[in-house]
Amino acid sequence: MIKSLxxxxxxxxxxxxxxxxxxxxxxxxxxxxxxxxxxxxxxxxLGARADAKSVKEGESKCIIEGEFDLSYYDxxxxxxxxxxxxxxxxxxIRRELFSTGKxxxxxxxxxxxxQHLRGLTGNLIDIHSQHHNLLLGDSSFQLRVIDAxxxxxxxxxxxxxxxxxxxxIEADLKQMKEALDKSLEEADYLRFQFEQxxxxxxxxxxxxxxxDEIKTLSNAEEIKQALYAIHSxxxxxxxxxxxxxxxxxxxxxxxxxxFSRAGxxxxxxxxxxxDLKDLANEIEYAQEDVEFDPEKMTMINERLDLxxxxxxxxxxxxxxxxxxxxxTLREKINGIDNSDEKIAExxxxxxxxxxxxxxxxxxxxxxxxxxxxxxxxNLIKTIQPLGMPNARFKVELTQKSKFDxxxxxxxxxxxxxxxxxxxxxxxxxxxxxxxxRLMLVIKSLIANNASLPTIIFDEVDTGVSGEIADKxxxxxxxxxxxxxxxxxxxxxxxxxxGDNHFKVYKTDNENGTSTNIVSLSLQERIDELARMLxxxxxTEQAKENARVLMGQNK
Numbered sequence: 001m002i003k004s005l006x007x008x009x010x011x012x013x014x015x016x017x018x019x020x021x022x023x024x025x026x027x028x029x030x031x032x033x034x035x036x037x038x039x040x041x042x043x044x045x046l047g048a049r050a051d052a053k054s055v056k057e058g059e060s061k062c063i064i065e066g067e068f069d070l071s072y073y074d075x076x077x078x079x080x081x082x083x084x085x086x087x088x089x090x091x092x093i094r095r096e097l098f099s100t101g102k103x104x105x106x107x108x109x110x111x112x113x114x115q116h117l118r119g120l121t122g123n124l125i126d127i128h129s130q131h132h133n134l135l136l137g138d139s140s141f142q143l144r145v146i147d148a149x150x151x152x153x154x155x156x157x158x159x160x161x162x163x164x165x166x167x168x169i170e171a172d173l174k175q176m177k178e179a180l181d182k183s184l185e186e187a188d189y190l191r192f193q194f195e196q197x198x199x200x201x202x203x204x205x206x207x208x209x210x211x212d213e214i215k216t217l218s219n220a221e222e223i224k225q226a227l228y229a230i231h232s233x234x235x236x237x238x239x240x241x242x243x244x245x246x247x248x249x250x251x252x253x254x255x256x257x258x259f260s261r262a263g264x265x266x267x268x269x270x271x272x273x274x275d276l277k278d279l280a281n282e283i284e285y286a287q288e289d290v291e292f293d294p295e296k297m298t299m300i301n302e303r304l305d306l307x308x309x310x311x312x313x314x315x316x317x318x319x320x321x322x323x324x325x326x327x328t329l330r331e332k333i334n335g336i337d338n339s340d341e342k343i344a345e346x347x348x349x350x351x352x353x354x355x356x357x358x359x360x361x362x363x364x365x366x367x368x369x370x371x372x373x374x375x376x377x378n379l380i381k382t383i384q385p386l387g388m389p390n391a392r393f394k395v396e397l398t399q400k401s402k403f404d405x406x407x408x409x410x411x412x413x414x415x416x417x418x419x420x421x422x423x424x425x426x427x428x429x430x431x432x433x434x435x436x437r438l439m440l441v442i443k444s445l446i447a448n449n450a451s452l453p454t455i456i457f458d459e460v461d462t463g464v465s466g467e468i469a470d471k472x473x474x475x476x477x478x479x480x481x482x483x484x485x486x487x488x489x490x491x492x493x494x495x496x497x498g499d500n501h502f503k504v505y506k507t508d509n510e511n512g513t514s515t516n517i518v519s520l521s522l523q524e525r526i527d528e529l530a531r532m533l534x535x536x537x538x539t540e541q542a543k544e545n546a547r548v549l550m551g552q553n554k
Contacts, residue, residue: 001020001453001454001483001484002020002066002067002068002125002453002484003020003067003068003069004017004018004019004020004066004067005017005018005038005042005065006064006065006066007038007041007062007064008062008064009055009059009061009062009063010040010041010044010054010055010056010062010064010097011034011037011040011041011054011056011515012034012056012512012513012514013037013056013515014514016038016515016516016517018502018517019519020484020500021499021500022480022484022499023480023484023485023500024477024479024480024485024487024498024499024500025484025485025499025500025501026486026487026488026494026495026497026498026500026501026502027486027487027488027489027502027503027504027517028489028501028503028504028528028532029504030505030506031490032506033505033515034505034515035488035504036458037515038504039127039129039488040054041062041064042066042125042456043127044064044095044097045064045065045093045094045095045105045117046117046118046122046124046125046127047114047115047117047118047121047122050095050097050101050103051097052097052098052099054097055097055098055099059099060098060099061096061097061099062097063094063096063097064094065092065093065094065095066092066094067090068091068092068124068453069088069089069090069091070088070091070453071089072453073123073124075088075120075123076088078120078123082112082119084108084110085109085110086108087108092108093105093106093107093120094106094109123453124453125453125455125456126452126454126456127456127458128439128456128457128458128460129459134427136413136426136427136430136435136438137425137427139411139412140406142395143368143407143411145375145442145446146368146371146372146395146411147368148449149371149374149375149445149446149449150367150371151449152364152367155360155363156364158360159357159364159407160405162353163357163405165353166350166353166354166356166357169349169353173343173347173350176342176346177343180343183332183335183339187333187336190329190332190333191333193329194326194330196310197322197323197325197329200307200310200322202307202322202323202326203319204323206303206319207304207307207318207319210300210304211304213300214297214300216290217292217293217296217297217300218297220290220292221292223290224287224290227283227287230283231280231283231287234276234279234280234283235277235280241276242273242280245273245276246273248269249269249270249273252265252266252269253266307319307322310322357403358403358408361403361407362408365399365408368411369397372395372397375395375445376394378445379393379438379441379442379445380392382441382445383438383441385471386441386464386471386472387437387464387468388437390416391415392423393413393414393415393416394414394415394423395411395413395414396413396414397409397411398410414426415429415430415434417429417430417431417434426438432463433462433463433464436460436462437464437468437472439460440457440460440472440475441475443455443479444475444476444478444479447478447483448481448482452483453484454483454484454485454486455483455484455486456485456486456487456488457476457487457488457489459489461487461489461490461491461494462490465493466493469491469493469494470493472494473493473494473496474497476497477497480499490532491532492532492533492546493549495525495528495529495532496546496549500519501519501520501525501528502517502518502520503518503520503528504516504517505517522550525546525550526543526546526547526550527543529546529549530542530543530545530546533545
């Protein structure tokens with residue numbers, strides 16, 4: 001329930017504080033006093049769209065803050081899921097609106113997005129204004145009423161969970177079929193690409209090896225000449241580096257007996273001699289291996305041309321990347337070849353899930369049908385005293401061609417307020433005043449089934465008076481046994497039934513006009529009711545009538 005509302009610099013309000021209590025609270029005041037302004041401010045902390053024009057002229061921002069008691073409502077999980085501080089007895093919701101158009105929202109001083117604000121406040125307050133009467137023709141609202149009365153909350157959660165899974169499987173199946181259709185269109189091309197790569201018999205590293213080999217073959221004569229020259233310098237009949245090393249090594253060895261370091265010199269010269277001797281042999285063998293082979297060169301060039309063409313076609317630069325593409329194509333083709341089997345499995349999964357959804361939907365339908373008859377009977381019984389003695393009402397349930405998130409049922413509220421008038425959809429035959437009374441009765445019937453802490457009626461009694469107004473007040477009074485009820489009313493018969501009574505009024509001063517609110521004492525309530533009964537001039541008769549109303553409604 002809402003405990004308090006604080007408004008600063010909003011529209012005509014400078015600063016205003018309202019302390020709410022349990023039970024039935026009424027707000028009265030002259031037309032234009034600012035009752036709707038207070039509701040507009042309250043709507044902001046419930047997540048309504050902000051309008052910079054709502055900031056009081058001359059001020060930079062307005063602040064609306066509400067304190068709520070969540071003690072009797074299971075909302076702790078919501079706070080945990082959204083990483084918010086939880087205090088079940090003191091939940092502070094604040095909205096700040098700047099003249100620049102920017103706005104901010106806070107829950108227990110933590111900044112939140114509007115969607116999170118609405119997610120919480122949607123469980124706290126229902127503001128019922130005139131335009132909410134349009135909901136009476138909305139099938140989703142009609143179903144929510146029946147489900148609330150039937151206690152279908154857990155069943156709906158389970159149904160919607162299975163329905164959500166069904167839609168996921170259905171979407172996956174659609175995606176699989178679309179992918180298959182697309183794949184089938186390009187299947188021949190994919191196979192052609194794969195076969196080209198498969199026939200190429202690609203091997204990692206072969207390109208680099210052949211590119212090196214083609215360089216050697218292309219320069220065979222130059223390589224042979226260079227190798228011959230190197231070998232001649234190292235070893236030849238006329239001498240060379242190797243024979244000179246051998247001679248130097250011998251001379252160093254002869255010095256060993258007279259020069260201590262000669263042994264190390266001789267050993268190193270001998271080692272160099274052996275290394276160069278081996279190198280000379282390798283060069284000689286390499287010289288013999290290098291031969292210009294036009295057939296081999298042609299074969300390698302053809303192989304390289306194939307690799308280069310494939311790389312250009314697939315926009316890559318290595319054989320390894322071509323191998324990766326080949327394996328990807330192999331997987332795609334295998335997927336196409338096995339797609340019929342996968343789609344069949346997915347279709348069976350969808351069929352099985354559809355069965356589960358329909359089973360749960362039928363359970364919902366059965367509960368709705370059982371509840372609808374008693375709901376209609378109670379509604380007729382409650383609304384007939386409200387100036388509609390001949391009212392008839394029926395809930396018509398039919399099966400949908402295809403289930404949706406709300407189940408298997410189409411629903412329609414059929415209504416007639418007059419004798420011998422056929423039952424027709426309520427929005428087609430009910431007047432504005434009749435729809436207002438119907439909505440009041442409906443909300444009263446679900447009051448003890450709904451978990452909503454607070455409901456606020458904005459002039460739901462417009463267009464009625466006398467005995468009907470008195471009975472509408474009784475209905476709201478009874479509702480307050482199950483929830484906190486706040487109503488804005490112009491009718492003394494309704495206002496007299498309140499446990500708490502606030503008066504909204506305007507004051508004029510040198511700085512402009514301001515909206516104010518005051519909690520009325522018993523005598524002030526009598527005076528306010530007398531004003532509502534007689535107008536501007538308070539007569540003793542009006543005051544006496546007010547006392548009678550207050551006495552009757554204790």
